[in-house]
């Protein structure tokens with residue numbers, strides 16, 4: 001399964017075979033594709049096989065230490081094995097892992113979420129972001145009696161047939177482009193796909209919402225999987241008022257942004273209150289729990305014919321993790337510190353890129369840093385056509401210098417990435433960029 005890196009072996013250097021590449025081969029004999037989630041195959045030069053994680057660091061099967069910027073693809077907002085989180089989960093484990101009926105953590109954790117995010121009255125628990133998006137769309141459809149959902153080009157909302165579309169590729173027009181073989185064409189017919197950030201296209205479709213059968217707008221306000229884009233000024237407000245005027249349910253997909261870019265996620269950061277908001281990832285600090293939040297009117301449809309189910313929903317282990325994570329995140333100064341760390345990392349990286357003329361530029365939004373390729377001095381817009389070969393080579397060179405990085409230029413930070421880690425990271429990047437020159 002070993003692969004070439006960016007087709008530029010001469011400057012990047014042949015990645016040395018290591019324990020991870022050997023275990024990946026072995027894993028592929030019993031696990032489909034050698035990974036448990038398809039995107040992990042894109043980790044360059046191959047998936048790292050990790051023995052343990054502590055704080056902002058992981059150690060691989062060869063005993064090598066890395067500063068981790070993958071952070072489980074977003075959830076590890078407190079880093080690995082945060083003592084308070086581990087303590088809470090261990091205590092709960094002694095009391096049982098699953099009851100299949102009521103327990104106190106269901107409402108104590110829900111109350112913490114409701115207190116943290118403006119506009120919420122109720123929560124529904126589920127396990128993954130994918131499931132929670134599905135629940136939110138069902139609530140929107142039940143409420144409006146319509147079926148169509150507006151999503152945006154490049155938005156990723158999980159892997160189900162009804163939303164895995166126009167993310168990794170999109171054909172011009174408003175019809176959905178399937179992104180996997182084997183998808184139901186019928187499910188995709190309920191999507192209307194529009195460009196992100198363009199007020200007129202979305203307000204135009206929403207003005208015919210009743211006639212077109214539009215139930216909801218599903219939006220990741222920061223396009224966290226598509227270049228990390230700050231919504232243009234006034235955009236979310238315009239979408240909000242067009243949804244209200246046309247009885248369409250506005251759903252924020254805060255699977256990445258929630259509890260990461262602010263305690264109250266996109267709602268707090270941008271000051272626009274959606275009808276429903278979906279959380280996963282950081283809400284449970286690395287355990288599997290997701291939620292849909294919204295008004296009592298929308299959520300209480302579960303008492304009136306809307307099915308919401310799941311054996312592991314609201315399990316006490318994950319909810320102990322939610323409570324411990326939110327307790328930590330509510331401490332004063334947490335988000336200001338995360339912002340400062342991200343800013344110093346992005347600034348340090350940009351200084352290297354301009355000094356050594358590397359074709360990259362870093363920006364950040366909260367504790368997420370995104371690097372984009374630059375062609376002929378111009379920043380490149382995110383999209384399927386981007387040439388990531390330089391990033392792939394750099395990732396490999398950085399890995400050899402003790403940094404564990406995601407594909408496509410994105411770095412997740414946590415509350416335990418400190419000034420020393422950032423300095424070490426910038427030094428490793430400098431060395432790696434120099435090697436590639």
Ligand SMILES: Cc1ncc(COP(=O)(O)O)c(C=O)c1O
Pocket residue numbers: 127128129130131133156157158159220224225253254255256280281
């Ligand atoms: C914005 C967004 N929505 C939904 C999902 C799906 O979440 P999960 O992988 O927990 O099913 C993801 C996953 O990365 C995501 O980034």
